[in-house]
Amino acid sequence: MYGPEEHPLPRSQSGVLALILRLVARDGYGWYSVQYAPEDRILVALSKIHAKNPVLMDGMSRHLRRKAGLPAAMVILAPEPKGGRWPLALLATQDLKGENMNRVDAKHPLTWPAWREGKWQPTYVLRRDPNRQRWTWYLEEAFYRALLEEALLLARMEDWGRLREHLRRVGTLPLFHGIWEQAHEIRRRVHRLWGDRHRRGPGGEWKRPPWGGALEGWPQRPFSLNVPVWRDEPPRTVGEWLEMRREG
Structure with missing residues (x-):
């Protein structure tokens, strides 16, 4: 002891x-x-x-x-x-x-908290992935919805600078499998909204979105159990x- x-x-x-x-x-x-x-x-x-x-x-x-x-x-x-x-x-x-x-x-x-907006708030939820039947972390639903809605609002406003910063912050979250899927759903929803309002390239391919650089800092794969724990x-x-x- x-x-x-x-x-x-x-x-x-x-x-x-x-x-x-x-x-x-x-x-x-x-x-x-x-x-x-x-x-x-x-x-x-x-x-x-x-x-x-x-x-x-x-x-x-x-x-x-x-x-x-x-x-x-x-x-x-x-x-x-x-x-x-x-x-x-x-x-x-x-x-x-x-x-x-x-x-x-x-x-x-x-449910584990994070320090947000000047107080500890429920932020991460441990539950089973319904597809893989394994434990993983997800963002708490209200927090996830807030991140998604802010991203969509900034895309509608075509405020690309703030959208880039917002997506960079999403990419700094602890992207375990569940959070990884939620982060990429935000990315997909923003891309669909932008694609519905802007012309594609001559061959029908997507043009590079104006926030593309924000995603370059995102991890290439979800976090695993082997994330370093101790200082x-x-x-x-x-x-x-x-x-x-x-x-x-």
Whole structure:
């Protein structure tokens, strides 16, 4: 076991999503609770969770608990707090006593937040891909609709500069398979709208759209489970993060 100050920090939102996806889809951590801890009491929050259900454990200790038929549990923190709050996901192989846990399923999909418009908002939803029957991340529906509608509005206005910037931002999202499909649906819808209003080339081929350069930064394929998760340099742990904050 280790202390709460030694708890590792993911390097990015993509790292958080990759780790959660790996634990749920591959490692059998099918129960979850998403919570928020006060930024200045994160060590206390981790200690309280650990007192009820041991989460400050190394991989071998969790493996031995599972072999003994006991629940194994992990806490995954957001890369950093914002607005005085630190999101965390509590994942477990069984329902945990003393915690408000849900099974990861269609009725209770695991939803992870992002810092948007000055607050933490539900943004990423883990559910099964209906076509491939595998777990993947999707954008929360209201957020996806907002991104799509803004793109279509900018295309109708022929505001190509703002549309390019908007599509560049879409390309920086953590493009796991589900989000990848949603991002490319936005691209397809914009292209269809533009094509309906502009003439094609002499041979009937599409002309190069005026926002084409915005897509050159998009990844060539969806993210996989192998996205790097942990930090290579400080702050690698909660304790290092708190120390750097004090020094700053």
